[in-house]
Amino acid sequence: MPNNPDHPDLNEIHALLYEALETEKGGVLVYETAILCAVNEDLAGEWEKYRTQTLNHVSILTNVLKQLGLNPDQETPGRSIVRFNGASLVRAMEIALVAGKRAAAQTVAAECVVVAETKDHANWELIGSAADSLTGPEKQLLKTAYEQVEDEEDEHLYHSAGWARELHLQALGLPAQLPPAEERRDVRDATQAAQVKKERKAALASQKGVRGEEENRQEGSRKQGSSGNKQKKQSRRSAA
Numbered sequence: 001m002p003n004n005p006d007h008p009d010l011n012e013i014h015a016l017l018y019e020a021l022e023t024e025k026g027g028v029l030v031y032e033t034a035i036l037c038a039v040n041e042d043l044a045g046e047w048e049k050y051r052t053q054t055l056n057h058v059s060i061l062t063n064v065l066k067q068l069g070l071n072p073d074q075e076t077p078g079r080s081i082v083r084f085n086g087a088s089l090v091r092a093m094e095i096a097l098v099a100g101k102r103a104a105a106q107t108v109a110a111e112c113v114v115v116a117e118t119k120d121h122a123n124w125e126l127i128g129s130a131a132d133s134l135t136g137p138e139k140q141l142l143k144t145a146y147e148q149v150e151d152e153e154d155e156h157l158y159h160s161a162g163w164a165r166e167l168h169l170q171a172l173g174l175p176a177q178l179p180p181a182e183e184r185r186d187v188r189d190a191t192q193a194a195q196v197k198k199e200r201k202a203a204l205a206s207q208k209g210v211r212g213e214e215e216n217r218q219e220g221s222r223k224q225g226s227s228g229n230k231q232k233k234q235s236r237r238s239a240a
Helices: 010-037 041-067 077-098 102-133 136-171 190-239
Strands: none
Touching (some): 041 136, 102 136
């Protein structure tokens, strides 16, 4: 029988909290490894800040589970999968480091951070929705936890996505903005992030057009020069 939408499934909410805790624990390890890959000093500082905040998120969720009368160390199928995924991200960065190209490892790390933060951000959105569906002390407990981390999680996801995009552009030999616009404009929601991406796409297209015009001008100059030289040679032959 399907769940009554007016009565949230507490077991599923508890399972979500266990997954969220494991995601945050894995996030600490992801940031610790990402920092080892960092070449850009601004990015290294950003990841160090996020690592510290993620450690605090671990404490917040641990406290939530304890106040709900749950064991924070309880193993669940969901958190086992989350732990495996987190370990895979760490391993990917370690492999990139062993390859010896730090700039490439930094880009890999940025991708891994985005993957980790996408899951983390989704967890907290669900926790916020769960808080809205509850009543009594449980509601206030989850709501308080959500409000403590909401802004930080938004920053983690959207700023990290900006870094990953710009590092990829740099690796491709395309104009890159470092730090990214998300960082400079302190993007904190999906609407702002989408607007920045739209502006960056337009800027890249414009720069591509400028480069194309310059190349056309250079090609035209070369052709004119070649035509002029040809005419001079013909004139000298006629004079001879």
